[in-house]
Amino acid sequence: MLCAKDIRKNYKTSAGCLQVLKKIDLEVKPNEFVAIQGPSGAGKSTLLHILGGLDMPSCGSVHFEGKDVYGLSENERAIFRNRNVGFVFQFYHLLSELSVLENVLLPSLIQSWWERKRARIRAVSLLEKLQLTERTHYKAGVLSGGEMQRVAIARALINEPRLLLCDEPTGNLDSENGNRILQLLRQLRQDNNVTLVLVTHDQNICMSADRVVHIKDGVLLN
Numbered sequence: 001m002l003c004a005k006d007i008r009k010n011y012k013t014s015a016g017c018l019q020v021l022k023k024i025d026l027e028v029k030p031n032e033f034v035a036i037q038g039p040s041g042a043g044k045s046t047l048l049h050i051l052g053g054l055d056m057p058s059c060g061s062v063h064f065e066g067k068d069v070y071g072l073s074e075n076e077r078a079i080f081r082n083r084n085v086g087f088v089f090q091f092y093h094l095l096s097e098l099s100v101l102e103n104v105l106l107p108s109l110i111q112s113w114w115e116r117k118r119a120r121i122r123a124v125s126l127l128e129k130l131q132l133t134e135r136t137h138y139k140a141g142v143l144s145g146g147e148m149q150r151v152a153i154a155r156a157l158i159n160e161p162r163l164l165l166c167d168e169p170t171g172n173l174d175s176e177n178g179n180r181i182l183q184l185l186r187q188l189r190q191d192n193n194v195t196l197v198l199v200t201h202d203q204n205i206c207m208s209a210d211r212v213v214h215i216k217d218g219v220l221l222n
Ligand SMILES: Nc1ncnc2c1ncn2[C@@H]1O[C@H](COP(=O)(O)OP(=O)(O)O)[C@@H](O)[C@H]1O
Pocket: 011, 012, 013, 018, 020, 038, 039, 040, 041, 042, 043, 044, 045, 046, 047
């Protein structure tokens, strides 16, 4: 489903060129569940952004079902992401002045009237699954870290993505909420055929994954 080849990413900094990803090859099969682990600063978030079509690599390619993601124009890539990829950011990136419901519905706004109507129904059910019903009309900015994390997960799922990329999705959750997220991910995979790539330190999640890959100093270890 997803094929990343020879991915490199460099940043120019005042101290010179920082090589964050050095030569990464990663293939993910349809419906596979892959966990990515590695120390802080290893390049996990950078890699996940590149896999999701959010950040162009300095070198290399990402193919999604044979389609060259970075061969698309920015507009085409935005539409591609909106239709196919759900992304849970490490730092959520919610709009603090919008309500929980409005945040969750954001990715559905560019879709047709009919799709938006369906999305509203789905949002209510996702918020219920994530124990957020009582927060539906709260502004996102007043939520706790764990609540924000769950809103970010609901937003990532609103367009029923086939590929879900999550950056430490249980990092701010207690074990009960963490387990609930894990159940939800498993269910999405089983019932909706979703492919999962997660950056995580959570051993429970790693045990449920088909494969755990380790990244260190910008290189995949296996
Ligand atoms: N936009 C950027 N400009 C310069 N350096 C960056 C930028 N984004 C990330 N980095 C650096 O790249 C390295 C990897 O970052 P990141 O992918 O966030 O690591 P991880 O998610 O594994 O903790 C870090 O050293 C970070 O400081």
